[in-house]
Amino acid sequence: MNNKADNRDPKREVEDRFIEVWSDISQLWGVNKSVGRVHALLYLTHDALDIDTLADRLQISHGNASTSIRDLMAWGVVRRVTKPGDRKTYFEAEQDPWTWFHTTIRERRRREVVPVMERLHEAAGFAEGASKGAKGSERAELEELHGKIEGFADFAHEFVDLIDVFLAVGHGRMAKVFRTAAKLFPKRGG
Amino acid sequence: MNNKADNRDPKREVEDRFIEVWSDISQLWGVNKSVGRVHALLYLTHDALDIDTLADRLQISHGNASTSIRDLMAWGVVRRVTKPGDRKTYFEAEQDPWTWFHTTIRERRRREVVPVMERLHEAAGFAEGASKGAKGSERAELEELHGKIEGFADFAHEFVDLIDVFLAVGHGRMAKVFRTAAKLFPKRGG
DNA sequence: CTGAACCGTCAGTCTAAACTGACAATACTG
DNA sequence: CAGTATTGTCAGTTTAGACTGACGGTTCAG
Numbered sequence: 001m002n003n004k005a006d007n008r009d010p011k012r013e014v015e016d017r018f019i020e021v022w023s024d025i026s027q028l029w030g031v032n033k034s035v036g037r038v039h040a041l042l043y044l045t046h047d048a049l050d051i052d053t054l055a056d057r058l059q060i061s062h063g064n065a066s067t068s069i070r071d072l073m074a075w076g077v078v079r080r081v082t083k084p085g086d087r088k089t090y091f092e093a094e095q096d097p098w099t100w101f102h103t104t105i106r107e108r109r110r111r112e113v114v115p116v117m118e119r120l121h122e123a124a125g126f127a128e129g130a131s132k133g134a135k136g137s138e139r140a141e142l143e144e145l146h147g148k149i150e151g152f153a154d155f156a157h158e159f160v161d162l163i164d165v166f167l168a169v170g171h172g173r174m175a176k177v178f179r180t181a182a183k184l185f186p187k188r189g190g
Numbered sequence: 191m192n193n194k195a196d197n198r199d200p201k202r203e204v205e206d207r208f209i210e211v212w213s214d215i216s217q218l219w220g221v222n223k224s225v226g227r228v229h230a231l232l233y234l235t236h237d238a239l240d241i242d243t244l245a246d247r248l249q250i251s252h253g254n255a256s257t258s259i260r261d262l263m264a265w266g267v268v269r270r271v272t273k274p275g276d277r278k279t280y281f282e283a284e285q286d287p288w289t290w291f292h293t294t295i296r297e298r299r300r301r302e303v304v305p306v307m308e309r310l311h312e313a314a315g316f317a318e319g320a321s322k323g324a325k326g327s328e329r330a331e332l333e334e335l336h337g338k339i340e341g342f343a344d345f346a347h348e349f350v351d352l353i354d355v356f357l358a359v360g361h362g363r364m365a366k367v368f369r370t371a372a373k374l375f376p377k378r379g380g
Numbered sequence: 381c382t383g384a385a386c387c388g389t390c391a392g393t394c395t396a397a398a399c400t401g402a403c404a405a406t407a408c409t410g
Numbered sequence: 411c412a413g414t415a416t417t418g419t420c421a422g423t424t425t426a427g428a429c430t431g432a433c434g435g436t437t438c439a440g
Contacts, residue, residue: 017313061430113335123207130200153303155287251400
């Protein structure tokens with residue numbers, strides 16, 4: 001039960017603490033715990049690791065480690081590595097957090113944002129159609145609804161623009177963009 | 191089972207379609223389905239609604255509606271409203287999406303970002319302490335680990351700065367900031 | 381070709397989160 | 411003050427998602 005007490009190795013304890021924090025950040029971000037922990041360990045480990053080593057180190061099943069690695073590769077933040085004269089498959093993580101974050105945002109945009117924006121536009125289109133097909137007070141109500149949906153769609157569209165700027169600017173320059181923006185639009189009270 | 195077919199009212203269908211989209215967006219954002227649906231309905235509905243009307247309309251239990259409302263109020267995006275000469279408590283949503291988004295980000299920063307950043311700094315501090323207490327090759331390893339953790343912490347700190355700029359700039363001006371940023375740092379290939 | 385080492389998959393199990401519905405608490409009416 | 415309408419809470423149930431471990435497929439050594 002008590003695997004902290006067994007842990008005499010300071011290196012291991014340093015790793016564990018960071019892994020737990022990253023794991024929690026991942027969960028806030030909608031990524032499951034095991035995936036976060038595997039990612040954290042690969043980020044900390046200079047050498048690429050194989051599935052069994054990951055499973056051992058993190059006390060998770062072989063299957064879970066394998067599935068987590070599959071997810072991380074689908075997100076584009078982990079690479080498969082083979083070493084000559086060695087059968088095993090090793091995995092290594094992107095080492096620069098900005099690159100990793102950029103990749104993640106691009107993938108999230110593709111998987112989640114684009115499809116949901118299409119559905120939002122469909123909903124707005126349906127509302128518009130319904131209001132044009134109605135008469136009298138019902139028409140007025142439907143027009144109001146349509147306006148509300150368009151209002152939200154406009155906001156969502158600006159949010160997507162924000163993502164696009166982030167993706168276009170990229171990496172280290174993002175901080176500079178924001179610093180510039182902060183100067184252009186200085187903080188106000190509240 | 192088939193409650194779409196029963197649904198002859200076009201207003202209701204327009205609402206339902208939007209509610210489903212918003213619900214999915216909420217889930218992507220880590221907010222549960224019922225909470226998202228309640229929020230969507232309140233956004234669309236000009237008049238404030240009471241708990242039973244919400245539960246009826248969305249086909250969820252009274253308890254679920256009440257809990258969802260409690261969450262939304264804790265997020266600061268729904269207000270309690272009382273009408274003179276009426277016992278019931280009504281609830282209404284913030285109508286401007288930018289205001290709502292701004293409030294949500296501020297709350298998320300407070301609840302999630304700040305605590306996890308503290309833990310990250312603790313982890314970095316622990317790594318530093320461990321490396322200073324070690325000798326020889328172990329020390330070198332611990333210093334490398336510490337460097338990795340600091341690297342991530344720096345990135346995380348810039349991310350928090352980004353949130354702060356967003357909060358400082360606020361509402362409608364955000365779009366302008368981004369348009370300006372986009373001009374300063376034009377899109378490059380990829 | 382056979383056996384060993386290893387990775388990927390998925391059915392079944394387990395866990396955590398959401399939801400329901402009954403009850404408690406509160407506010408108001410007559 | 412008793413009765414009624416309404417909101418809030420939470421124990422128990424249900425549901426969705428994560429995790430395990432056994433199996434099958436593949437690759438390579440001998």
